[in-house]
Amino acid sequence: MTLALRALTRLASWPDLAEAPPNCGTGRALRSEQSEIVHLHTEQDVDLHLTVPAIRRLETYLRDETAVRVVPGSDWVTMRLEVDSDIDLLLTLVSAALHAHRTQPAPADTPSPGCNEHRGMALPRNGFGGN
Template structure:
């Protein structure tokens, strides 16, 4: 079983997530009530929709994480899954994303639809 499939299996049972069609048309996606949260694009790459606030708050940590790829100006970050601890990082960041998406913390640009990083 690939790391992406293991992560998808673990996240699919979270009560606030449901499988949905990815807006980019590639891979599989999980979303919350109001927006897409994750796109699984390959056996190793997952795009995660964070808010601008979360990206700014955790920018130093995200930039220093070897598994994280950031695209300037994007509210999506790409997690490259190579080892089990990358799944743990992904689960932590999904929790941060869900909290923002479900607690009404979306403001301004966070409410506008954006393309994931798989372009």
């Protein structure tokens, strides 16, 4: 079983998440009552709808995580699942995303922001060195 499928299996059991078609049309998605939260695009690549305020609050931490790619101006972060501990990080960040969407929901007439799928994928761990 791939890491993404293991993550999907664990997250799909959460009461606040339900599987739904992704708005980008690629892979599988989980959504809360408020918004799409997780897009699993490939066996390793995941987009997570954290919201801009949550990304700002966690930015220092996120930039230190080699599995996470922050895309400037996006409400989403991209993760590359390569080791078991990346699933644990994803679960933690999904919890933060759910909290962010509950405490600062977007107005009902706000269009759903697109994920990072068409903005490029996360780099493998060895692609982050030296910056």
